[in-house]
Amino acid sequence: MLHYPSLLFSLLLLTMSTPPQSSHLAGKFSTPEKTSKLASPRHQGYSTRCQARRQVRYDDEDEEEHENNEEIAMLEFYSQVAKNEALLVKAVVDDEEVEILVFKGFSSSLSSGTSFDPTRSILPTRAVIKCIDRVKGPFDPSNIDYIEKDLTVGAFKTVVQKIKDVRDNLQWNS
Known part of the structure; x- marks a missing residue:
């Protein structure tokens, strides 16, 4: 009862x-x-x-290092919508090339360690994304099945904007 x-x-x-x-x-x-x-x-x-997620800030941390990278947030949003895809992202941070895997809304670094804190961006805001590869998910590094290779961030921004527009129209009509 x-x-x-x-x-x-x-x-x-x-x-x-x-x-x-x-x-x-x-x-x-x-x-x-x-x-x-x-x-x-x-x-x-x-x-x-029910309370909002809080983020601890330490005085000795570089604020820019953990600010929200909007391009990675956009790719994480896309990967939540395209659930059967993973994104391989190649970027440059301080003249060092890094590789990021984005799958189902989460990012993980393939070339270095990943923070355990999900509120921290995987890439700092100063990072420059060179290219994005769409692969079939779940990601298997021994057998990568590419859907598209070497996409630019600009191409992804237009696709994500269309997805957001469709989502907003569906929410508006319901």
């Missing part, structure tokens, strides 16, 4: 943990810190999952 008070309590926690959308609502909602004090131990995990 469904226990309605706990369902209502969970919905209340969800609305309390979302920040107000406009300034005239500020102060009318509890902050997530206040919510966690009100929640029972059974519901604390639920309210935590």
Whole structure:
């Protein structure tokens, strides 16, 4: 049997943990810190999952190194839509060539280590993408099946923009 008070309590926690959308609502909602004090131990995990992902910044880190690279974000978006494809990206960072694999919305470096933190961009903003290869996924390095080779970032931007336009039209009509 469904226990309605706990369902209502969970919905209340969800609305309390979302920040107000406009300034005239500020102060009318509890902050997530206040919510966690009100929640029972059974519901604390639920309210935590609703909060925004936080990113720790350290003073000794180079801010540009971990800023969001919009080109990689665009390729990750494309790979979420084209689920049966992987993208092999060749880029240059500080005169060093790097190779990145993008598959199902995630990026991984094939030529160096990859950060465990998903909020960090795999490539710094100063990186220059040389070319992009579309391959059939899942990626098998011993048997690469190319769909297209040596695509430019500009060509991908037009394709991704068309995908976003179609998605926006579908959301607008529904």
